Amino acid sequence: MTVVQAAAPAVFPFTALVGQSELQRALLLTAVDPGIGGVLISGPRGTAKSTAARALAELLPGAKEAAPFVSLPLTASLEQLVGSLNVEDVLRDGKVRLSPGLVARAHGGVLYVDEVNLLPDALVDALLDVAASGVNIVERDGISQQHAARFVLVGTMNPEEGELRPQLLDRFGLAVTLENPRDPVPRQAILRARLQFDEDAQALIGAHTPQLVQLGEQLTRARAALAGLTWPDAVLAHAAQKALDAGVDGVRADLVMLRAARALAALEGRSAVTTADVDAVADLALAHRRMESAATPPGASQRPQPAPSNGNQHQPAPDALAEPGREPEGDWGALPPQPVATTRVVSTGAWPAKKA
Known part of the structure; x- marks a missing residue:
């Protein structure tokens, strides 16, 4: 029986991306120095986030075959990500055996995380640690093993599906925000390039091969x-x-x-x-x-503005605001104290009257 292997799908050329100069720069910088800590790409659906990441993997130099492109699923466990140690082998024959994880497979290539904002925090923490250091450390029951894991981390997210916690957001080295093309001219150029790729991928790749080779050599020199x-x-x-x-x-x-x-x-x-x-x-x-406060012009008031009245809230007393520069005393919006007459309490008959 003859087994026919399907050919690997063609990858859109990195240099054929249209209107993504900022994203291309961020990816190239991280490819030169993965220690930067990865690139976070935020944007709506259909803005070429995954296309750019796959194109970068095809561009990376240093191996006879294409650099690995590893995609991290949202359902992955921590052991699947960083690997695990077989302690039973240590007890049996004294040898530590490491079962490599996805970070080991991504060494020398690209580790792609789609919808990183939906990934459990523990996985994001571990992933960013390895991306920044280039070394993966696996520990279990007092036994530790480590191996090189130097890759370009690319995380993508759609803000409509939730934000990334600030503590994790800060740990991504670079960030790019993409928007839908509003100008018809670049939008038409994007459509034209995509249609050319869909109709004859090899022809488009061939047209960009000189640029891809030159950019690959440029990356090699930059790393050195x-x-x-x-x-x-x-x-x-x-x-x-x-x-x-x-x-x-x-x-x-x-x-x-x-x-x-x-x-x-x-x-x-x-x-x-x-x-x-x-x-x-x-x-x-x-x-x-x-920080949002850094965008506030110097000297601007930081006092919160009062919320509009809904009919159930007290308004400040008119006399309190009649004098310019005068602030109301006490809680904002509280009414001034009003005199109330008192009435003497007489016996209700529930208890005997107290004798004089």
Whole structure:
């Protein structure tokens, strides 16, 4: 019996993506330095989130065959993600056997998490730890094993289906927000490219092969040059000020900006990191970390505005607001005290009258 194996489906070329320059930059920077901590892509359905992630995996250099593209299902367990240790083998023959998880399979490629906002927090925590360190540590019953797990983490989410907790949102290195194309010209260009791919995928891939080869070689050179680039004091100061202006918590945003700026300099073949590199990547690193209070103009009032009356709430006394600059005393909206007459209580007959 002859078994016919289905050919692998064609992947849309990375350089053929239309109107996604910011997303492409974020993915390339993380491909140069996976230690940046992954890319979170937020946007509605049908905005090429998964298409871009698969295209990046085809572009990654370093192996004779295509880099692995591993998709993490929402139903995965922690052991399926990070792997497990067989303690019974240790007791039997003294050897530790590691059952590798999805992070091991994704080494050297892309680990894709669709609807990451719906993933259990424990899995997201573990996933981000491995993505940032490049090392996976598996522990069980006092036994520990570790292995390299260096991959580009790409998480996607649709805000309509729920938000990611701020603690986890901050741990993603870069973030990109996609929108539906509103301009008819780029929308038509997207449609044209997609229709060309659906009709003859190999023809479109062939047309973009020179660009793909050039970009792959560019990534290889950038990875090799990365360790030789340092950050001048002016660049450090500029990144720190950017983070302070954004009102972010901690220093993770500063570090991500610096690593992304270095990756950009390496990708563009320059020998030094500049403040312009920090400016170019700042929004990618700060957009999902920026505090709402940082967007308030200096000197603006922070006092909450009163809610509109629904007919059941007391209004402030007119005389309390008649004088400009005068605030009502006590609780806002409370009526001033009113004198009330008292009445002497007489015996109701339930108890005998007290004798004089």
